[in-house]
Amino acid sequence: MKIPLLDLGSQLLPLRDEIITAVTNVVDSTTYIQGPEVLGLEQEIAQYCNVSTATGVSSGTDALLVALMALGIGPGDRVLTTSYSFFATMGVILRCGALPVFADINEESFNIDPVAMAAILEADTEKTIKAIIPVHLYGQCADMEAIMALGEQYGVPIVEDAAQAIGAEYPNSAGEWIRSGTMGIAGCFSFFPSKNLGGIGDGGMVVSNDSSFDKLLKMLRNHGANPKYYHAMIGGNFRLDPIQATVLRIKLKHLEKWHKARRTNAAVYDRMFSETTLITDKNLTTPVAVYKNVADTNLSGTEHNYHIYNQYVIRVENRDALLKWLRSHDIGCEIYYPLCLHEQECLEGIIERPSLPHAEKAARTTIALPIYPELTEEMQKHIVDTIVAFYQG
């Protein structure tokens, strides 16, 4: 049985006619920059996230970049973030001329650890840390209540890298469920095709509840112009394409259903792995939601943090050999990410290498399995059986 890591074709099939018609309408409209489709998507995403403003941009990377630019991040500044993320999280910091400073991750959630963050902020006596970027990795919110408290205590704004986590929810101590990306000054989403809400190319969005900040974002994505041809600031061309917007509006209507299917698949994997001896004999771990801030402690693990499972990531022994084994059995899998950000060659000589044992351990032991909504239980059984066979071999 051949099982890909992601099957975009099976998601496209039932929507194909609607998508082709919508794209054709954009082509025929001759409105190729901004326009009603981009505006419509911005309004729908703002509503979905329960925020007042949304700004469509060219990618998740550019969402992060314009957010940092709007905060005025530049040379001499540092930005506190996690080392266990996609490159863009760090790339945008360096492109602003600032430097990253890394806090280690929580071993269970893989997200940035507020205790490690607090130590770094406390040691920052010169106050060079001008922003914090928590990443909601794999579709699960970082511990935002603690992170927001740190931001407030040290007076540092928070930009959420929610590229993998649109629609994920986080329970605050009042028991309210808050959508990812809506807690900091800005939340950044990616519509890269492999994300839970993916376009037919690149796209991104920044959401905010701060209308003056949003005004800056909308200027910066269009060369800092306001009005046209008058530039009080230097921005770039970071606009969202209306063809992407029209496709994303169609897909947004199905997003909750897809999240639920991914969560069901995750629960099926959890059960299947718990029925093997791998967890006790081979130190295999399945994903956990660890933030228990809600008053009701009887909620089950995954309900503590509404995880949207952009990735289902397990931790295993002998990871690289397992990866080869699965691929040789036609099972798609991937490592997110084999190298931490602080280990990247491009950073050599730029910052002193920090000690981040949990992040480094994650980079050596994790593997992502197929979790897309259309995955069947039969396929999941085959994947788990193939993993069991590897360790029995």
Ligand SMILES: *Cc1c(COP(=O)(O)O)cnc(C)c1O
């Ligand atoms: C995908 C991703 C990005 C970048 O998004 P693009 O749309 O590919 O530019 C940034 N951060 C994280 C954590 C991501 O997963």
